[in-house]
Amino acid sequence: MIINVARKELKSMFASPMGWVILSLLMFAFGTQYLNGVNDYFAVMSGAMRPAERTGVTQFVGQSVYGLASFIMLFAVPLLSMRLISEERRSQTLPFLFSAPLSLTEIVVGKFLGLVAFLSVLIVFIGAMLSTLNIWSDVDFGFLLANSFGLLLMVAGFAALGIYFSSLTQQPVIAAILTFIALFALMMLDRFFAGDPNNILGSLALMRHFQSFSNGLIDTADVVYFILFAVTFLTLTVRRLDADRLRG
Amino acid sequence: MNNFTVEAIELTRLYGGREAVSNVSFTLSKGEVLGFLGPNGAGKSTTMKMLTGNLAPSNGSVKICGIDMMENPKEAKALIGYLPEMRPLYKELTVDEYLTMAARLHRVSSKHIKQAVETAKERCGLGHMSKRLIENLSNGYQQRVGIAQAIIHRPMVVILDEPTVGLDPIQIRDIRALIREVGKEHSVIISTHILPEVEMVCDQVQIIDKGKLVFNGSIDVLKRQRVGNKLLVGMRNAPNANDLLNIAGVAEAENLPNGLMRVRFEDGAAPAETIVQTAVQQGWGLYQIAPDQTSLEDVFMQLTYQEQAA
Numbered sequence A: 001m002i003i004n005v006a007r008k009e010l011k012s013m014f015a016s017p018m019g020w021v022i023l024s025l026l027m028f029a030f031g032t033q034y035l036n037g038v039n040d041y042f043a044v045m046s047g048a049m050r051p052a053e054r055t056g057v058t059q060f061v062g063q064s065v066y067g068l069a070s071f072i073m074l075f076a077v078p079l080l081s082m083r084l085i086s087e088e089r090r091s092q093t094l095p096f097l098f099s100a101p102l103s104l105t106e107i108v109v110g111k112f113l114g115l116v117a118f119l120s121v122l123i124v125f126i127g128a129m130l131s132t133l134n135i136w137s138d139v140d141f142g143f144l145l146a147n148s149f150g151l152l153l154m155v156a157g158f159a160a161l162g163i164y165f166s167s168l169t170q171q172p173v174i175a176a177i178l179t180f181i182a183l184f185a186l187m188m189l190d191r192f193f194a195g196d197p198n199n200i201l202g203s204l205a206l207m208r209h210f211q212s213f214s215n216g217l218i219d220t221a222d223v224v225y226f227i228l229f230a231v232t233f234l235t236l237t238v239r240r241l242d243a244d245r246l247r248g
Numbered sequence B: 001m002n003n004f005t006v007e008a009i010e011l012t013r014l015y016g017g018r019e020a021v022s023n024v025s026f027t028l029s030k031g032e033v034l035g036f037l038g039p040n041g042a043g044k045s046t047t048m049k050m051l052t053g054n055l056a057p058s059n060g061s062v063k064i065c066g067i068d069m070m071e072n073p074k075e076a077k078a079l080i081g082y083l084p085e086m087r088p089l090y091k092e093l094t095v096d097e098y099l100t101m102a103a104r105l106h107r108v109s110s111k112h113i114k115q116a117v118e119t120a121k122e123r124c125g126l127g128h129m130s131k132r133l134i135e136n137l138s139n140g141y142q143q144r145v146g147i148a149q150a151i152i153h154r155p156m157v158v159i160l161d162e163p164t165v166g167l168d169p170i171q172i173r174d175i176r177a178l179i180r181e182v183g184k185e186h187s188v189i190i191s192t193h194i195l196p197e198v199e200m201v202c203d204q205v206q207i208i209d210k211g212k213l214v215f216n217g218s219i220d221v222l223k224r225q226r227v228g229n230k231l232l233v234g235m236r237n238a239p240n241a242n243d244l245l246n247i248a249g250v251a252e253a254e255n256l257p258n259g260l261m262r263v264r265f266e267d268g269a270a271p272a273e274t275i276v277q278t279a280v281q282q283g284w285g286l287y288q289i290a291p292d293q294t295s296l297e298d299v300f301m302q303l304t305y306q307e308q309a310a
Helices: A002-015 A017-047 A057-081 A083-090 A094-098 A104-135 A141-168 A172-192 A206-214 A220-247 B044-051 B073-077 B095-105 B113-123 B139-151 B169-185 B195-201 B219-227 B241-245 B272-282 B295-309
Strands: B004-015 B018-029 B033-037 B059-064 B080-083 B157-161 B187-192 B204-209 B212-218 B230-235 B250-255 B260-265 B286-291
Touching (some): A002 A104, A002 B095, A017 A057, A017 A104, A057 A083, A057 A104, A057 A141, A057 A206, A083 A104, A083 A141, A172 A206, B018 B044, B018 B059, B033 B044, B033 B169, B033 B195, B059 B073, B080 B139, B095 B113, B095 B139, B139 B157, B169 B195, B230 B272, B272 B286
Parallel strands (some): B033 B204
Antiparallel strands (some): B004 B059, B250 B260
16 A cells, blocks of 8 residues: 555656656756766876875765765755645645555555655666776676665655645745754764764764665664664654644 | 434534534434535534534534444544545556555555455446556546445444535436435445435435535325425416415415416315316316426425525
8 A cells, every 4th residue: 555655746846847857957966076086087097106005996985975965965865855745735645645544654654655766767877877887897896886875865754754744734835944044053063073973863864864875785774773763753753743633 | 212214413514613514413324325515604514514424523522333423433434535625546556456455545454345345346337447557547437436434334324415416317317316325234424515415315315505404204205295286287378376276275375487377275285186177177188297396405495595685
């Protein structure tokens, strides 16, 4: 049943030109970054004489593309997640889902998976794009895998937060702004506690946990962080919707 | 073993301490159409939301075919088709896409989805609208899509909140025929404030006012009251009300404008014939005599008014 809710979300996303436009614009940005990365690689490496300065092409290009991707997702996810519940609330279509034989968890998780599936199309495309380097070089696929996985987890966290804010309001735009501010604050946390690496609040920062993935390392602590992050906000969303049913 | 399709037991719903619905109990059997009547804000929609699990009752419980809505919401909801007051349509989808999605969400097996969509469209007269975006449909057609969505999985209980609002007279006739048809196999609950509609399609009537059930019974009881004990008599030279009271069986007479008189007679009496005879003898110029047609509205007014006075 979760799959059916996810399919419904994907259908609405692709029913309007919005979904396609967002996908193509983002791919355009990543593609440009990729091209620049390859060009820069030649420029930088031709100047790097000592072996210590030389890095692989996967890491060089990959880091710049995934770095941009994680930054752009900060803007893209709130714009995509804002409609998920607030729009249904505004157009009063929620009873359609509530009176279907679905639990609230199924509805929320379905919507979440629909959005993550949409975003993972981008992640797969980025991976495919970087894999084309393999034609004339040896690509470190492990590095790509770790980055893609990390990006997927991070985007899932963003999406869960976005759905929660979307469930709080009837206005999609307000949901988008709130999500963006919250995500931005979580990003910035790292900066505030830069001087104190052991601070607990500092370790809540999203980017710090993406760091190891972007170096090609899958750290279970970071995996768990993102999973907990997503589960927390999905649970809060379910509770918010349940409160609707109870308080009306 | 009872075969009630819907059982509402002492449903109560509080909104910030105010009782929007209080102690509403009723049952509905298979093959019955229940009409829910009441003025605005009486609690019709709130009751329907509780029946469909969209709103948790503050007290009491709902059972659909014996399955408790609180304990097994998924199983209970699978037996219900619901059209809320505000149509829950995804306007960016086409009619086919939307109905397919509705069928899938209501657990119609993938083999039968196509068939279910076709049947629902046919029953609601949507055949030629399949590929149109819901957004571009007229109000009436959107309403039909809403109804199609509620009956697509052939639920045991169909709950329609004001299904004929915004439809033209021909569409209203079609929808009423559809409700009667659905009502033969399943149970239907509709809410409305159009009285004749209730009389046309419903077997059972409930009148709800200020959250309380003020009338619950078969439509025949209401109809009997409607045919009632009143006559509307039109006379060119209308006599004094007292002259009519002298006729045996007349309990009350009231002068209305245009020489009309409303005559209420005692239970069991049938003074129509005598009235006609007297009118002819006295030369009152009788031109009309008919059962008083407004009495269903009167009943409704009485029931809701008494409640206010109490």
